[in-house]
Amino acid sequence: xxxxxIAYKNNKFSSLVMKGHADSAEYGHxxxxxxxxxxxxxxLNNIRDxxxxxxxxxxxxxxxxxxxxxxxxxxxxLETIVSGLKTLQEDNKQxxxxxxx
Numbered sequence: 001x002x003x004x005x006i007a008y009k010n011n012k013f014s015s016l017v018m019k020g021h022a023d024s025a026e027y028g029h030x031x032x033x034x035x036x037x038x039x040x041x042x043x044l045n046n047i048r049d050x051x052x053x054x055x056x057x058x059x060x061x062x063x064x065x066x067x068x069x070x071x072x073x074x075x076x077x078l079e080t081i082v083s084g085l086k087t088l089q090e091d092n093k094q095x096x097x098x099x100x101x
Contacts, residue, residue, distance in 0.1 A: 001020055001022065001023065001094075001095060001096065001097055002018065002019075002020050002021060002022040002032065002033060002036055002095060002096040002097070003018070003019050003020050003096075003097050003099070004016070004017070004018045004036075004085055004096065004097065004098045004099065005017045005098075005099045005101060006082055006098065006099070006100050006101065007100075007101040008100070008101070012066075012070065012075065013066055013070060013075060013078045013079070014065070014066055015063070015064060015065040015066065016040070016062070016063070016064045016078070016081070016082075017062070017063050017064075018036065018040060018061070018062040018063075018085075019060060019061055019062075020060055021033050021060055022036065022092070022095035022096055023095065024092065024094075024095040032088065032092045032095045032096060035088050036085060036088055036096060039081055039084035039085055039088065040062055040081055040085070041057070041062075043077055043078070043080055043081035043084070044057075044064065044081075046077045047074050047077055047078075048071060048073050048074055049068075049070075049071055049074060051068070052066060052067060052068035052069060052070055052071075052074070053065060053066055053067060053068075054067050085098055086098060
């Protein structure tokens with residue numbers, strides 16, 4: 001199962017951790033994993049001030065932590081990532097679990 005934890009402090013994005021694999025199909029054909037990866041990596045590619053974040057990306061493991069002031073643009077990008085993951089979860093609850101902290 002793909003597990004996602006999203007944390008907020010004072011109603012502002014603080015961190016996102018995505019771990020594991022959805023296992024909705026054999027490796028290389030897992031559309032849930034591919035979709036989640038596309039949402040997260042595609043979103044992160046639109047962050048304007050990446051210096052405000054500590055980012056780690058490896059197979060089956062993504063960590064994004066805010067370490068500075070987040071611009072309004074980047075906050076919108078992060079909320080778009082969260083929204084995309086929630087949409088993916090709606091039809092794939094057996095493969096992806098999102099926890100809001």
